Amino acid sequence: MFFLLDLLWMLIELSYSILSAVLQTFLRPRLKCIEGELCLITGAGGALGRLFALEFAKEGANLVLWDCNQAANEQTAELAREKGVKVYTHTVDLSRRQDIYEAAEKVRLDVGDVTILVNNAGVVAGRRLLECPDELLERTLLVNCHALFWWCSGVHSA
Ligand SMILES: NC(=O)c1ccc[n+]([C@@H]2O[C@H](COP(=O)([O-])OP(=O)(O)OC[C@H]3O[C@@H](n4cnc5c(N)ncnc54)[C@H](O)[C@@H]3O)[C@@H](O)[C@H]2O)c1
Structure with a gap:
């Protein structure tokens, strides 16, 4: 039964x-209309970050691009500007809390409130836990996890 x-x-x-x-x-x-929104993308100099940037630009969102690799970040910015949106770049090391706070403050004061965050930057160790050097484990957590918290408190602090 x-x-x-x-x-x-x-x-x-x-x-x-x-x-x-x-x-x-x-x-x-x-699809939600995102024209005129302010979208912050971390790791914007990398493969996915660049694709995100170009897709958001295509939909008319203005961009704030963060990456520790300044040259790659600027390249993404150039490509996105060709789509007619405003693009601001910052060289930020997401493993450093103070860097994030400072950059978030700059965005808030100079550009405005971020309405979309694409928390894309990431470190991939690609090794077994016990084969991973301590420094790499620490950096993975700092960039992939802690950075999001520092960003949130950075943009919301008065
Ligand atoms: N590409 C894929 O197929 C894939 C699949 C699953 C998940 N992901 C994840 O998506 C994210 C992006 O992937 P990707 O392929 O574009 O990687 P990528 O290596 O091409 O780009 C990562 C970007 O993050 C930046 N970055 C790394 N550490 C940083 C730091 N401390 N401060 C500031 N910027 C930093 C790098 O400079 C780089 O531009 C990663 O988190 C990755 O783990 C990617």
């Missing part, structure tokens, strides 16, 4: 999932 109920429940769930997947293919959610 329980087996039949289980089977019936599974068939209902399966039909629901298939139906909703088919509907979502045709009825896509309306």
Whole structure:
């Protein structure tokens, strides 16, 4: 009896999932308009950061680009400006709390309130835990995790 109920429940769930997947293919959610928003992208000099920057620029968002690699960050900025949006760059080492606070303060005072954050910068160790040098583990946590907290408190401090 329980087996039949289980089977019936599974068939209902399966039909629901298939139906909703088919509907979502045709009825896509309306995209939010981000024209004129201020979008801050970390790691903007890297592969994904650059792609994000160009996509947001294409949709009309003004950009604040952060990266510790100044040359790569500037290249992204140049490409994004070609799409007609305002782009501000900062060279920031996201493993340093003070750097983040200072850059966040600059953005707040000179540009305005950030409305979209793409917390993209990241360190990938790519090694087993015990093969990873202490410094690399620390940097991974600082950049991939702590930086987000310092950014939040930096932009919200009066
Ligand atoms: N590319 C992928 O297929 C993929 C897949 C899954 C997750 N990710 C994650 O997405 C993020 C971006 O990936 P990517 O491929 O563009 O990497 P990437 O290495 O090309 O770019 C990372 C960028 O972050 C910057 N960065 C690193 N440490 C920094 C620091 N301390 N301060 C400031 N900037 C710093 C680098 O200068 C670089 O420009 C990473 O977190 C990565 O782990 C990427």
